Amino acid sequence: MVASRAAPPLLSVVIPTIGRATLSRTLRSILEQAPPDEVECVVVADVHGDRAPLAEAWRQVGELGMLAGAVRMSALDAGYHDWGGAQTTAGLALARGRFLMRCDDDDIWTPGAFAAIAGAIDLLPVPGPLLFRFVTPGGQVLWDQPGVVAEGRIGTPCWCFPNIPALLGAHSCRYEADYDFIRSTLDRWGGTDAARFIDTVIAIARPAA
Secondary structure (H helix, E strand, O other): OOOOOOOOOOEEEEEEEOOOOOHHHHHHHHHOOOOOOOEEEEEEEEOOOOOHHHHHHHHHHHOOHHHHHHEEEEEEOOOOOOOOHHHHHHHHHHOOOOEEEEOOOOOEEOOOHHHHHHHHHHOOOOOOOEEEEEEOOOOOEEOOOOOOOOOOOOOHHHEEEEOOHHHOOOOOOOOOHHHHHHHHHHHHOOOHHHOEEEEEEEEEOOOOO
């Protein structure tokens, strides 16, 4: 399912999925607050050893009604499971947005997140990395200190990077692959000082309700 657009959207949000029942909630939290044609969600199902996650993702996207036109679906059997790193890499290659983000299939955007993201992008003199904040499942807010990019102190929903493939890092095959991607991307931009730390919480990881 591919949305028809005359121009690339502002944002592509890559969402790797293992078929969690929360995927449609994640998609609605993004698409219900974004102007039409400004955001696409690129959903990539992990189908290693099991096609069920793809079928479940299609089922939930079908429940979105008019919002479904902003969702692009794909699947990847990477030959292993790695917390969505391989699926994210595949989704980034498909993304059409001028800026790239990631959200897990059991996270949600906070109300006003799109306006905050678009506003921060507008203030950039030239395209560059942005790092927003999010709430962890334990209630901690990350990042916790501007200017610090360290393992365990930043995570998946934080990053917003220009869609410049040569300046994107790589995901490792481990639980902290999100940190590895952020760190390696910033290194390609010249280091942590290249990022703007935006003191706005834009996502909640695995909310209870």
